[in-house]
Amino acid sequence: MNPNYLDFEQPIAELQAKIEELRLVGNDSKINISDEIGKLEEKSKKLTEQIFRDLTAWQVSQLSRHPKRPYTLDYLSYIFTDFDELHGDRHFADDAAIVGGVARLDDKPVMVIGHQKGRDVKEKVRRNFGMPRPEGYRKACRLMEMAERFHMPVLTFIDTPGAYPGIDAEERGQSEAIAYNLAVMSRLKTPIISTVVGEGGSGGALAIGVCDELQMLQYSTYSVISPEGCASILWKSAEKAPEAAHAMGITAERLQELGFVDTLIEEPLGGAHRHPLTTADHVKEALLASLERLQAMDTDALLERRYERLMSYGAPAQ
Amino acid sequence: MSWLDKIVPSMGRIQRTDRRTSVPDGLWRKCPKCEAVLYLPELEKHHSVCPKCDHHLRLTARKRLDWFLDAEGREEVAGDLQPVDRLKFRDSKKYKDRLSAAQKDTDENDALIAMRGTLEGMPIVAVAFEFTFMGGSMGAVVGEKFVRAASLALEEGIPLVCFSASGGARMQEALFSLMQMAKTSAALEKLKQAGVPYISVLTDPVYGGVSASLAMLGDLNVAEPNALIGFAGPRVIEQTVREKLPEGFQRSEFLLEHGAVDMIVHRSEMRERLGGVLRKLTGLPATGLPDVEAPDLVDVAEQVSENDEPLEEPGNDR
Numbered sequence: 001m002n003p004n005y006l007d008f009e010q011p012i013a014e015l016q017a018k019i020e021e022l023r024l025v026g027n028d029s030k031i032n033i034s035d036e037i038g039k040l041e042e043k044s045k046k047l048t049e050q051i052f053r054d055l056t057a058w059q060v061s062q063l064s065r066h067p068k069r070p071y072t073l074d075y076l077s078y079i080f081t082d083f084d085e086l087h088g089d090r091h092f093a094d095d096a097a098i099v100g101g102v103a104r105l106d107d108k109p110v111m112v113i114g115h116q117k118g119r120d121v122k123e124k125v126r127r128n129f130g131m132p133r134p135e136g137y138r139k140a141c142r143l144m145e146m147a148e149r150f151h152m153p154v155l156t157f158i159d160t161p162g163a164y165p166g167i168d169a170e171e172r173g174q175s176e177a178i179a180y181n182l183a184v185m186s187r188l189k190t191p192i193i194s195t196v197v198g199e200g201g202s203g204g205a206l207a208i209g210v211c212d213e214l215q216m217l218q219y220s221t222y223s224v225i226s227p228e229g230c231a232s233i234l235w236k237s238a239e240k241a242p243e244a245a246h247a248m249g250i251t252a253e254r255l256q257e258l259g260f261v262d263t264l265i266e267e268p269l270g271g272a273h274r275h276p277l278t279t280a281d282h283v284k285e286a287l288l289a290s291l292e293r294l295q296a297m298d299t300d301a302l303l304e305r306r307y308e309r310l311m312s313y314g315a316p317a318q
Numbered sequence: 319m320s321w322l323d324k325i326v327p328s329m330g331r332i333q334r335t336d337r338r339t340s341v342p343d344g345l346w347r348k349c350p351k352c353e354a355v356l357y358l359p360e361l362e363k364h365h366s367v368c369p370k371c372d373h374h375l376r377l378t379a380r381k382r383l384d385w386f387l388d389a390e391g392r393e394e395v396a397g398d399l400q401p402v403d404r405l406k407f408r409d410s411k412k413y414k415d416r417l418s419a420a421q422k423d424t425d426e427n428d429a430l431i432a433m434r435g436t437l438e439g440m441p442i443v444a445v446a447f448e449f450t451f452m453g454g455s456m457g458a459v460v461g462e463k464f465v466r467a468a469s470l471a472l473e474e475g476i477p478l479v480c481f482s483a484s485g486g487a488r489m490q491e492a493l494f495s496l497m498q499m500a501k502t503s504a505a506l507e508k509l510k511q512a513g514v515p516y517i518s519v520l521t522d523p524v525y526g527g528v529s530a531s532l533a534m535l536g537d538l539n540v541a542e543p544n545a546l547i548g549f550a551g552p553r554v555i556e557q558t559v560r561e562k563l564p565e566g567f568q569r570s571e572f573l574l575e576h577g578a579v580d581m582i583v584h585r586s587e588m589r590e591r592l593g594g595v596l597r598k599l600t601g602l603p604a605t606g607l608p609d610v611e612a613p614d615l616v617d618v619a620e621q622v623s624e625n626d627e628p629l630e631e632p633g634n635d636r
Contacts, residue, residue: 156587163530165550165558170568173578174549178530179503186504187511202487203530203549208502224487224496224527234409234489246408248492258404260493310504311465313497314458316399 006062008051012270015044048270057217058242060251061227063163063219064198068273070280071130072099072114072157075197078280079287080105080112092172093208095136097128097164098208100143102152105287113140113208114157117198121256130199131164134177137207141181144188146243153191153291156208165202178207184209186310187303191294193287195265196220196252197272212306213290214260216252217279218267222260223250265288327544337505349373351544365585374542376522377445378424379431382481386589387435387444395432395443396466405492413490416452425453428459429484432467437479438593440602446481447528454484456528457491461498464532467518468505477515477596482533486526499531506535510520515599517592520547520570520579538595539579541570542588547578 005013019040026033055063063069076083080103088094100113113133116123132140139157145152163174185192185208194211200222216222225233227245232238255261263286268275294302345358352371361368365385366375367398377385383392407413421427429451434443445467447454464480471478487495518536520529522545530549541547548568556563566572573579583591590615597604 018488081381088463163549165554167555167559167561167563167567170548173534173576175529175536176578178500178549179532179534182500182503182531183507183510183535186507187499202496203527204495206499207530210504222493224492225489230356236410240409244409247405247409248489249405250492255493258493260497307504307508310497310501313461313501314404314491314494315462316402 004068006066007060008059008062009048009270011275012044012048012051013041013156015047015261019044045269052271056242057221057245057249057251058227060219061199061221061241063271064221064274065273066273069198070157070272070276070291071119071159072112072116072197073122074290075114075157075280075283076103076112076275078277079284080110081107083112086143088137089142091135091138092135093135095128095133095139096126097132097160098128098136100140104118105284105291108291109150109152111152111154112144112157113143113154114197115160115205115208117159124282128164130160131162132160132204132207133164133166133169134172134174137163137177137181139185140208141177144181144184144192144210148190148279151190153193153294154188155287156192156211158200158205158209158222159198159220160199160201160204161199163207178203181207182210186306189299189303191291191297191302192306193290193294195283195287196222197283201226210306210310212294212302212309213262215265215283215286215290216255216261216270217250217261217265217283219271220252221245221250222252222255223248234242322421329418340550347375350375362504363611367585372543372584373507374522374544376449376483378450379426379429379448382446382521383433383435383444385483386446386479387433387437387442388439390436392433392435394446395434396463397431399425399427399463400458400481401428403490404458404494405490406411407492409490416490420451424448425452428454428457428463429454430460430463434470436615437596438608439588440478440593440596440600441474442479442596443467443474444479444481447483449483449523450501452488453486454528455486455488456484456495456498456502457488458494460488461501464498464502465505468502468509471516472509472512472514475512475514477517477600479517479519479596480532480536481519481521482528483521484526484528484529484533496527499527502532503535506532510537512542515594515596517519519583519588519592520573521545525546525549525551534578536580537599538581540571540592541573541579541582542585543570543582545570547573562582 002013022037037098085101099116103112115130117130118125118127144154192211193213194209195215197217227241228238230244231240252264256264265282265286268278272279333500347356349368351373354370366377401417403413426448429448432445515537517538519535520541524533524547548569
């Protein structure tokens with residue numbers, strides 16, 4: 001099994017392996033097999049399209065966690081320029097599971113804050129698999145309030161399995177750190193755009209996700225609890241995660257139908273990790289469009305709209 | 319099987335299955351902590367606090383508000399809100415069926431009760447979670463009702479008190495449930511900005527999405543003794559960190575020590591303590607009410623005189 005491909009992508013992996021093999025043979029011999037390769041490439045593309053046309057919620061969930069998926073710092077380098085990372089919550093520590101700082105988006109100053117996962121084992125551990133502790137949320141809050149003071153829009157990138165469930169996190173007030181951010185973001189006097197680029201894991205995601213506009217990448221997810229967690233509680237078996245993923249409606253597409261998502265950002269065929277630069281272009285385009293809409297509003301109107309938006313969640317039908 | 323079991327098998331079975339919370343004949347109840355068998359009317363007299371070991375047993379929302387508010391002048395807020403199964407959610411059971419079962423068992427529409435009333439004569443709005451209704455989980459109705467209670471407190475400029483007891487978000491309402499965290503926190507932020515006091519009383523247990531939103535945002539966070547309070551449940555933490563949790567972890571006393579709550583208040587002193595604090599926060603005298611009638615009469619007199627001589631001080635309406 002090719003680890004770069006998910007379970008349901010294995011037929012594509014097999015075809016790709018065949019193409020690679022042919023290429024090697026082609027290099028060695030004098031037979032022209034480029035026609036053959038071309039045909040197989042075409043077949044592989046068709047197969048990918050076919051597989052990706054009807055992804056289940058669980059398959060999307062696996063894509064959203066794909067180890068090669070672009071993370072916040074990747075988007076920072078692709079989309080933004082002149083990024084100065086700012087560290088620490090000024091109280092306890094700097095949490096590497098959340099990164100943030102000032103940058104430019106097409107020359108305009110912005111505050112960028114996002115969850116950060118690691119690529120190799122060492123970095124994964126350092127970033128705590130993208131699960132922030134209270135100091136991470138407090139750093140985010142500090143940066144958001146700074147953005148308010150200096151009239152910069154806040155752009156957050158969401159990609160976390162959830163807030164870290166650890167002893168130290170509890171001791172330092174994980175609940176309070178999240179709750180405090182929710183309250184502050186609801187009245188922050190500057191536009192906030194949140195983009196879910198991978199996993200939107202529950203309160204740990206929402207703590208930097210209260211916003212004026214919510215964008216989701218096509219194969220990202222956002223949910224109140226992980227499919228595994230939901231399955232082990234309601235079905236009494238983590239193996240029912242695919243059912244739970246479907247029942248909760250965690251995909252960007254479903255959440256757009258339900259009215260949570262303002263912009264669904266299309267991913268290249270096969271997912272963001274196959275063409276990170278193209279994905280980043282799409283994200284940038286969406287961010288610019290969203291910013292233009294929000295910056296046309298005066299602050300009072302913006303805040304009133306944000307409040308009404310929050311109040312509309314689950315409000316009884318009129 | 320002992321000879322006694324053979325003779326009276328049914329008796330043996332009752333003793334085994336109901337060991338922990340047996341309620342024989344509805345007149346006796348076992349304390350879940352010290353296992354003392356308590357006479358129910360006696361227990362009620364002690365506000366469901368075990369007279370033997372001082373354990374604070376869980377209360378229904380109505381009983382809680384009944385004990386907390388003055389007997390006169392109570393009015394339920396938004397009592398008619400009904401839960402909606404927006405996602406047609408189904409696990410081993412349909413959410414719809416779970417809802418009707420919970421409604422039948424508890425005789426409540428959902429997991430939060432809100433009331434306008436008075437505390438030692440001082441007008442307040444109080445809400446309480448019904449833990450027996452699907453674990454006091456926060457879905458759209460809980461969020462909406464909480465917001466209506468908070469808005470009422472804001473409009474009238476009277477304090478809000480919340481007694482939480484909840485396992486967290488309601489998974490069956492998925493992202494609608496998650497967004498209630500942001501919704502309730504935004505409403506509380508309005509109170510904070512307006513200087514309307516909010517006291518959050520955490521009672522056994524408070525976890526997850528409720529803990530990480532409305533329950534930690536009080537001007538005062540108050541806990542009942544020995545309540546379990548945290549973001550992540552002990553089992554999840556143990557599985558994550560793979561070490562034994564320290565003694566007293568996530569108990570009220572642990573939270574007080576780590577600075578998450580202001581005070582631990584015994585149930586029998588709750589009215590008096592909160593009343594005293596709220597009186598200070600709202601500038602009321604230590605006992606009784608200020609002469610509400612007198613300033614009102616002055617106001618009325620002024621208004622009357624203004625109406626009589628409308629041109630006396632023109633341009634004074636800054």
